[in-house]
Amino acid sequence: MDPDLVLLLNGIVSGLLLGGLYAAAASGLAVAFGMLDIVNIAHPALMVTGAFTVVALGTWLGLDPLLVAVLQAPLYYLLGVGIYSAYHHFFEKRGEEALQGLAFFFGVMFIIEVGLVMVFGPEQRFLDPSYAYTTWRLGEIDLPLRMLVPGLFAMGCIGLLFLYLHRSFTGLAIAAVAQDAEALRLMAVNPVKIKRLAFGISIALASMAGGALVVVQPVEPSSGQVFIGRVFAICIMGGMASLPGCIMAALLFGVVENVTATFFGPSWSPAVAFGWLLLVLAFRPQGLFGKAA
Amino acid sequence: MASSSSLEITGIDAGYGAVRVLEGVSMSVPAGQTVVLLGTNGNGKTTLMRSIMGQVRPSAGTIVAVLDGKPVNLVGLAPEQVVEHGIVLVPEGRRLFPRLTVEQNLRLGAFRDVARARLPENLALCYEMFPRLKERRTQLVGSMSGGEQQMVALGRAVMSAPRILLVDEPSVGLAPILVSRTMEMIAEMKARLGLTVLMAEQNFHQAVRIADRGYVIVHGHMVFEGGSAAALQDNELVRKVYLGL
Numbered sequence: 001m002d003p004d005l006v007l008l009l010n011g012i013v014s015g016l017l018l019g020g021l022y023a024a025a026a027s028g029l030a031v032a033f034g035m036l037d038i039v040n041i042a043h044p045a046l047m048v049t050g051a052f053t054v055v056a057l058g059t060w061l062g063l064d065p066l067l068v069a070v071l072q073a074p075l076y077y078l079l080g081v082g083i084y085s086a087y088h089h090f091f092e093k094r095g096e097e098a099l100q101g102l103a104f105f106f107g108v109m110f111i112i113e114v115g116l117v118m119v120f121g122p123e124q125r126f127l128d129p130s131y132a133y134t135t136w137r138l139g140e141i142d143l144p145l146r147m148l149v150p151g152l153f154a155m156g157c158i159g160l161l162f163l164y165l166h167r168s169f170t171g172l173a174i175a176a177v178a179q180d181a182e183a184l185r186l187m188a189v190n191p192v193k194i195k196r197l198a199f200g201i202s203i204a205l206a207s208m209a210g211g212a213l214v215v216v217q218p219v220e221p222s223s224g225q226v227f228i229g230r231v232f233a234i235c236i237m238g239g240m241a242s243l244p245g246c247i248m249a250a251l252l253f254g255v256v257e258n259v260t261a262t263f264f265g266p267s268w269s270p271a272v273a274f275g276w277l278l279l280v281l282a283f284r285p286q287g288l289f290g291k292a293a
Numbered sequence: 294m295a296s297s298s299s300l301e302i303t304g305i306d307a308g309y310g311a312v313r314v315l316e317g318v319s320m321s322v323p324a325g326q327t328v329v330l331l332g333t334n335g336n337g338k339t340t341l342m343r344s345i346m347g348q349v350r351p352s353a354g355t356i357v358a359v360l361d362g363k364p365v366n367l368v369g370l371a372p373e374q375v376v377e378h379g380i381v382l383v384p385e386g387r388r389l390f391p392r393l394t395v396e397q398n399l400r401l402g403a404f405r406d407v408a409r410a411r412l413p414e415n416l417a418l419c420y421e422m423f424p425r426l427k428e429r430r431t432q433l434v435g436s437m438s439g440g441e442q443q444m445v446a447l448g449r450a451v452m453s454a455p456r457i458l459l460v461d462e463p464s465v466g467l468a469p470i471l472v473s474r475t476m477e478m479i480a481e482m483k484a485r486l487g488l489t490v491l492m493a494e495q496n497f498h499q500a501v502r503i504a505d506r507g508y509v510i511v512h513g514h515m516v517f518e519g520g521s522a523a524a525l526q527d528n529e530l531v532r533k534v535y536l537g538l
Binding site (some may be wrong): 169173175176180182183184185186187188189190227241262 | 346348371372373376377381382384388389390391395397400403404405409416449453471502
């Protein structure tokens with residue numbers, strides 16, 4: 001095969017795999033930011049926290065990182081419930097969520113990063129699963145399991161979340177709560193309860209994305225920073241509240257980044273990927289996969 | 294099917310902060326009747342509706358619903374709890390969820406347990422009463438016309454399996470022909486579901502068509518109580534305020 005074509009195909013495939021990781025990181029934010037209107041910029045920091053606890057627990061118990069990520073998720077759900085309760089009590093209830101709420105999550109992010117340095121130290125941590133150095137080959141295309149497994153894991157988590165949101169009354173209430181919380185009360189729904197639950201789910205997803213992150217790469221306390229811009233960009237391109245849109249946008253973002261890096265060098269990839277976001281915002285402000293209402 | 298649920302409001306004061314909107318307001322909504330609360334803008338109709346639903350807390354007075362013979366004091370309950378008792382409001386401006394589909398809006402109406410158990414039959418009833426909604430079930434509500442949105446709002450109330458239905462200004466923003474249709478739809482809902490209805494409205498002519506009884510509220514005071522539609526039409530004050538005679 002033509003070497004350029006092989007390069008391109010491999011760039012696309014590994015971009016899709018990278019996109020799987022982005023989807024994991026962005027899906028929880030699609031719930032908090034897209035559905036609840038909560039601008040949680042601490043989301044990637046919480047993902048990295050999840051990654052650190054996966055390393056610690058996985059090393060201690062001798063278990064696979066993704067299994068640990070599932071097992072610890074309920075604890076992160078509770079953490080999310082706690083964070084939302086504080087956010088609601090101090091900001092949302094008083095109608096000060098716009099600026100002060102943003103500052104709150106900024107603060108949470110810094111506290112988490114410093115906390116991680118203090119507890120785990122500043123150096124990189126890793127926990128290799130048994131398949132870390134296995135690569136499947138389909139003809140000329142490489143499929144490293146280190147990328148493929150977390151990507152599939154992410155799709156599985158998002159798929160389950162999608163089913164839950166679309167099949168349950170709670171899911172319907174989550175989709176409605178940011179549109180008109182007061183009207184929701186007239187349907188006998190307590191909007192604060194719904195938001196608390198949804199934010200808990202969002203943080204549980206962040207921690208599971210942390211498990212996926214550990215499989216892909218070693219983590220350090222500031223690993224979340226490179227994700228902040230990307231996950232928000234993906235949520236916006238995906239149409240905010242749409243999980244399928246979020247996945248598609250994440251995969252596209254990964255492919256654009258990776259193909260650009262393959263042919264023009266890695267320093268171009270963020271510029272091209274974010275330039276693309278600007279184009280989307282200019283021509284389809286509701287997002288690539290969002291519906292205009 | 295006849296309703297056995299009624300509503301008794303006695304001497305309530307209510308307002309927002311230092312602004313008092315209602316003063317010593319009393320009214321009764323007997324079981325199985327349609328009562329209209331008439332008044333022009335800014336006289337306290339919506340505040341009264343919001344007080345019944347627990348969205349505004351009255352500073353004095355009582356609001357008691359009698360549900361299947363059992364009196365329930367509504368003052369101090371949260372809106373969610375009032376709805377759990379089967380008292381359902383179609384709010385002013387409809388307050389639908391614009392980025393959800395017709396069917397999603399309808400299903401949300403059936404959130405409470407009692408309504409959830411009856412979801413399939415109530416959804417079928419909705420689509421029978423409003424065939425238009427069945428055609429448009431996957432359409433986003435935000436992209437529908439005012440008349441269609443009104444159907445969704447009424448349909449959503451049907452889904453809540455109400456015993457007492459409150460409707461706040463259903464005529465707002467609708468063309469005259471649609472106002473008339475809306476009144477017919479409310480009357481049909483009442484008959485089919487065996488409801489007790491309280492409707493706040495400023496469109497006198499349309500509202501009295503379906504009313505068994507009426508009240509007129511001016512500046513937060515109940516100034517007239519009419520036993521029948523005829524009594525309302527003959528009243529001096531009503532003629533002056535509404536009919537310009």
